[in-house]
Amino acid sequence: MAKIRVYVGQNLDKGIKLISGEAIEKKTVIIIGNCRIQYEGRGVSRLDWGERIIMIKSDGSLLVHRPFGYLPVNWQPETSTIHIFSRGEYLCVKAVRSKPRERVFIELKDIDMIVVSELEDNAQFIEYLSEAEIRDFLASHPEIIEKGLRTISVEKNIEPGFIDLYCVDEKDRIVVVEIKRHTATVNAVKQLSTYINALRREYGPNRNIRGILVAPSITKNAHELLVKLGMEYRRIDLKAIYEKIGRTIVRDKSKSILEYIE
Amino acid sequence: MAKIRVYVGQNLDKGIKLISGEAIEKKTVIIIGNCRIQYEGRGVSRLDWGERIIMIKSDGSLLVHRPFGYLPVNWQPETSTIHIFSRGEYLCVKAVRSKPRERVFIELKDIDMIVVSELEDNAQFIEYLSEAEIRDFLASHPEIIEKGLRTISVEKNIEPGFIDLYCVDEKDRIVVVEIKRHTATVNAVKQLSTYINALRREYGPNRNIRGILVAPSITKNAHELLVKLGMEYRRIDLKAIYEKIGRTIVRDKSKSILEYIE
DNA sequence: GTCTCTATTTCGTGG
DNA sequence: CCACGAAGTAGAGAC
CATH class of the missing domain: 2.70.180.20 (Protein Yojf; Chain: A;)
Incomplete structure (x- = not known):
């Protein structure tokens, strides 16, 4: 006590x-x-x-x-x-x-x-499904984003900032992946666009560079801008990722934990 | 009680x-x-x-x-x-x-x-020096930003968003003012740049449009980008603004209230 | 220490 | 209700 x-x-x-x-x-x-x-x-x-x-x-x-x-x-x-x-x-x-x-x-x-x-409280606070955890999971399972996608580097630092996932697709095109753990807004699209522009300057106009925004949802404006800029959106399901990462701790059994995610 | x-x-x-x-x-x-x-x-x-x-x-x-x-x-x-x-x-x-x-x-x-x-608590929480208050004060005292500056409109809605202050200078050039109540970052510069680009598209290349970022301080990266994009930085002193707006409530007299601002 | 970005951000405001 | 930006944001991580 x-x-x-x-x-x-x-x-x-x-x-x-x-x-x-x-x-x-x-x-x-x-x-x-x-x-x-x-x-x-x-x-x-x-x-x-x-x-x-x-x-x-x-x-x-x-x-x-x-x-x-x-x-x-x-x-x-x-x-x-x-x-x-x-x-x-x-x-x-x-x-x-x-x-x-x-x-x-x-x-x-x-x-x-x-x-x-x-008060005595030495317990460790444990968090799941943080952006970092999702990012690392997708880095090792890029096929969830797209068939044939391969991860080259995580949190790659280019001039304007950090690219969540730097990948190549089946046709060896560079793919910049920006991950948001909830609704992607126009800012996220602009951010991704900035990265791609920087890479286009670096690699020249002949190299095909794709941008994929990964999020559980996206605002209307953000999606319009994304399409206008020639980039792509992939929906991810946090529930599915949580299941795949595999948690088992459920104490209050009245409702499944998965009911509450996303 | x-x-x-x-x-x-x-x-x-x-x-x-x-x-x-x-x-x-x-x-x-x-x-x-x-x-x-x-x-x-x-x-x-x-x-x-x-x-x-x-x-x-x-x-x-x-x-x-x-x-x-x-x-x-x-x-x-x-x-x-x-x-x-x-x-x-x-x-x-x-x-x-x-x-x-x-x-x-x-x-x-x-x-x-x-x-x-x-608990009974019906008191009203009063805040000073919010971004809105600073903006409105500068709107009615634009000479603090620059001699001869005149405010045309406040919170002007153009397509990419809201311009804090839409002004004209002594030479009748359009001046877009972006206000930050603390350290301005690269994002603030990009925001301002977006507004100016939109106005340049609207008014054509012959109309001279200036951008001024007003903040108590600015990060090094932000200032570099600002200069590169041909925009300007004006430092504001929150303490001075607070004095000019004129507050008098000081209860704890051990230290002047102004010692604690910014 | 400076700068940048995330957050179970929260909170407001305008459309 | 959705979308977007401010906040005395706080906090973490990189440099």
């Missing part, structure tokens, strides 16, 4: 003393209370009094959550230094970051609860 | 019953405990047992925070439906979203604390 100290009601003063004095090393602090907030740095923001949840982690990251919305209303990433101190009637939390130079300044006028916890 | 109920130690069962039975309407729930998590949807992830903080808001948003890092390790935005229920030894939290189809499934084997709160 985690070490947790809860300060509420009569004990709040003790909690305030604890978090404002002692360094909160290795501890995660949650404060619930009525506060106002100012942020200055890359932008400037102001938020007047309201009841919110403040989370301060031992690495210096700070989050302020309102009772709605997925995103924190104010925050500071982990490179910050955090000071907690009393000023007049208010408990103040000040998180300053030097690069970029910015600060979050919180004043609390009412505190409902303080939780100081020491 | 906010309405807060804390369940810890002996009371945990009561808390579990509360959050798994009743709809948690208008309430924000925090659970601290040892859990494992699976996510499936746009991607797939697994996280084995560890002590974490789970936050569930009344709008259906879900966040799981590890004791480190600014970002939640797993989450679900506010369009989700959330079910809390017991299965065997575990308390389960299941958040499902339909568009895109995805789910987060959490199993808790030890719970340290449950907090159920009703």
Whole structure:
């Protein structure tokens, strides 16, 4: 079980003393209370009094959550230094970051609860179906994109940027493959076009160079532009790739994992 | 003061019953405990047992925070439906979203604390120095960009997209202004170049059309490309703009607000 | 440190 | 609802 100290009601003063004095090393602090907030740095923001949840982690990251919305209303990433101190009637939390130079300044006028916890969490976060994983899988199974396609290099660096897959087709034409793990937009088409133009400059007009955009879907505008520029689209099915890579971990058996992919 | 109920130690069962039975309407729930998590949807992830903080808001948003890092390790935005229920030894939290189809499934084997709160927060979040604000300010003060510059239109829609400022200079040449509120990259240069090419096609080769990229800074590659394409860079100072727009709210007087901008 | 690109990006806005 | 671009985007990887 985690070490947790809860300060509420009569004990709040003790909690305030604890978090404002002692360094909160290795501890995660949650404060619930009525506060106002100012942020200055890359932008400037102001938020007047309201009841919110403040989370301060031992690495210096700070989050302020309102009772709605997925995103924190104010925050500071982990490179910050955090000071907690009393000023007049208010408990103040000040998180300053030097690069970029910015600060979050919180004043609390009412505190409902303080939780100081020491959490142990050493598990490794494992992700599947990232763009890198899909790219590497397609690199070793280029026939999924097109029969007879062979991969020459992965993440090939040419001047304008990195080509996901640099391949040749059955007729030995160069094929530039751009992979998107979700809906391809006009930007993706432009990106692919840039690569192809660069290669055409390099190889001259006699070398036939093809461009294939691989994605589970593509926007209408993107597809029009793609066709206009003489390039091609290949749909991939993330579900099928996931099956082929072969995962077996399913804990919640109420629904198949594959129902949720793409 | 906010309405807060804390369940810890002996009371945990009561808390579990509360959050798994009743709809948690208008309430924000925090659970601290040892859990494992699976996510499936746009991607797939697994996280084995560890002590974490789970936050569930009344709008259906879900966040799981590890004791480190600014970002939640797993989450679900506010369009989700959330079910809390017991299965065997575990308390389960299941958040499902339909568009895109995805789910987060959490199993808790030890719970340290449950907090159920009703937070009141109606304050308006106010942001300054957004790209829109900077753009509108420069639109009405184009002389900051260049002496004699006049704004013709803001957010002008031409085929490839929207031009931030469409101006004419002292010599009545068309000037396309692209504004970035931080470091301009090669993409910004390409964007500007696209607009200018479109206008050149429209107005023919005799009309002189200039492009100005306005940003607090620019990357080396971007600047090289800009010069190569015959366009110009103007540095803007966010601090100066903020001063000119004229803000006065400064609560924490220990440091001037302007120290923290840009 | 600078620059570029991805992200379970999220979020807004305009068509 | 789809498409596209901004964000205090954050974070990773290459150079």
